Amino acid sequence: xxxxxxxxxxxxxxxxxxxxxxxxxxxxxxxxxxxxxxxxxxxxxxxxxxxxxxxxxxxxxxxxxxxxxxxxxxxxxxxxxxxxxxxxxxxxxxxxxxxxxxxxxxxxxxxxxxxxxxxxxxxxxxxxxxxxxxxxxxxxxxxxxxxxxxxxxxxxxxxxxxxxxxxxxxxxxxxxxxxxxxxxxxxxxx
Amino acid sequence: xxxxxxxxxxxxxxxxxxxxxxxxxxxxxxxxxxxxxxxxxxxxxxxxxxxxxxxxxxxxxxxxxxxxxxxxxxxxxxxxxxxxxxxxxxxxxxxxxxxxxxxxxxxxxxxxxxxxxxxxxxxxxxxxxxxxxxxxxxxxxxxxxxxxxxxxxxxxxxxxxxxxxxxxxxxxxxxxxxxxxxxxxxxxxxxxxxxxxxxxxxxxxxxxxxxxxxxxxxxxxxxxxxxxxxxxxxxxxxxxxxxxxxxxxxxxxxxxxxxxxxxxxxxxxxxxxxxxxxxxxxxxxxxxxxxxxxxxxx
Numbered sequence: 486x487x488x489x490x491x492x493x494x495x496x497x498x499x500x501x502x503x504x505x506x507x508x509x510x511x512x513x514x515x516x517x518x519x520x521x522x523x524x525x526x527x528x529x530x531x532x533x534x535x536x537x538x539x540x541x542x543x544x545x546x547x548x549x550x551x552x553x554x555x556x557x558x559x560x561x562x563x564x565x566x567x568x569x570x571x572x573x574x575x576x577x578x579x580x581x582x583x584x585x586x587x588x589x590x591x592x593x594x595x596x597x598x599x600x601x602x603x604x605x606x607x608x609x610x611x612x613x614x615x616x617x618x619x620x621x622x623x624x625x626x627x628x629x630x631x632x633x634x635x636x637x638x639x640x641x642x643x644x645x646x647x648x649x650x651x652x653x654x655x656x657x658x659x660x661x662x663x664x665x666x667x668x669x670x671x672x673x674x675x
Numbered sequence: 676x677x678x679x680x681x682x683x684x685x686x687x688x689x690x691x692x693x694x695x696x697x698x699x700x701x702x703x704x705x706x707x708x709x710x711x712x713x714x715x716x717x718x719x720x721x722x723x724x725x726x727x728x729x730x731x732x733x734x735x736x737x738x739x740x741x742x743x744x745x746x747x748x749x750x751x752x753x754x755x756x757x758x759x760x761x762x763x764x765x766x767x768x769x770x771x772x773x774x775x776x777x778x779x780x781x782x783x784x785x786x787x788x789x790x791x792x793x794x795x796x797x798x799x800x801x802x803x804x805x806x807x808x809x810x811x812x813x814x815x816x817x818x819x820x821x822x823x824x825x826x827x828x829x830x831x832x833x834x835x836x837x838x839x840x841x842x843x844x845x846x847x848x849x850x851x852x853x854x855x856x857x858x859x860x861x862x863x864x865x866x867x868x869x870x871x872x873x874x875x876x877x878x879x880x881x882x883x884x885x886x887x888x889x890x891x892x893x894x895x896x897x898x899x900x901x902x903x904x905x906x907x908x909x910x911x912x913x914x915x916x917x918x919x920x921x922x923x924x925x926x927x928x929x930x931x932x933x934x935x936x937x938x939x940x941x942x943x944x945x946x947x948x949x950x951x952x953x954x955x956x957x958x959x960x961x962x963x964x965x966x967x968x969x970x971x972x973x
Contacts, residue, residue, distance in 0.1 A: 507738075507739075508739030510731045513731040513734040513735045513738070517724065517734065518723060521721075521723075521727075522720050522723055526721050529721070530719055537721075545733075545734070548735075548737035549737055552738075618716065629716065634719055634720045654692075657696065664712050665709055668708045
């Protein structure tokens, strides 16, 4: 995916944004197709109650405010994630005041069955990954989420978090070191 | 810092980190376990959306409706709203001022028509009290004729209770002589109409004298009138006031003026000079205001 993104030239991306400002549907289709997955994944990994719904709100705000935007691809992607980050904070505050009464099961829960062994292994893998992920600090988790799930570059992540690139580098280095250490410890423990 | 963690951290170069995070297979085998973790983390990313076209249509529509011109219209809209509110207040105050000014007007005034118009829509409608006040205003201005005509119209067009109130006020105005004033008005009007019809009004002096005779309300009725005899004129210049002839009964007792029948010859209408028993000549209606006799014409 990253290779696809980097294959686009700045000129084509800027022309897409300009077309989106004019209300061209093809431009919005391209933007949504490229960014909706990372944005929704970012919102989900950060604990949004309804990531898909919140992601839709993020893109609606992007569409409303795109006339104020002026910049290149890096700035545009960062700008979209800044909006997502702020909407996430609002969503958390909203749910803190009004907690969900019913914890509904996810819609995509596969109740029909399948390859049980594969599912169990996948579940264990996810559980182990989550266990290790939880050992990281919040900043480390945030950087890894934006870089891997949000599919942002180092510079884009720095813009979203309003930190220097060197600070992002340090955070991701520590994060990967902590993950590797946890894996090694787990292996020793096992 | 934990020396154990520092040990692992120092094993990553910037390039290796970028390779790992970008999912490249070029990362060294030393970090294969990290690749497992990062792959599991990347799998948290949702599948590509199915509703791209539908969402793109909606987003494009939102973007089109949020053009910069739309942003500029907000202040314009707000400004228009403020101007509209200010204009409404100015209009309200102006209308209130006009209504207030018109409310105190009397028939014949410039604002009286406006007052009537406001009353039609329920603004400043004082009912019969206001009509009486207008009648008083005309009386105070010396426009007795207009006042009585006006009140007569009011009495005819009002409800029974309001008419009674107006008639009662008329009694009070007629200096405690109930029935005199309204009969006087009727007589007055009839005299004017008849003279108009017969062309007598050409002789202005005679005509004015006749009007003055009718309008004049006597201070004291002659004893003959109290006895039911045919009333006679009373000199307007009679200063020997002995109080209103309450005990003499209403002039109606002597019969309405119509009983005497219309004059056959309008030019023979009596003037005060011929009918005054003591020969006093009325000096005119203005001199005899409130003293006019209700004398049926012969």
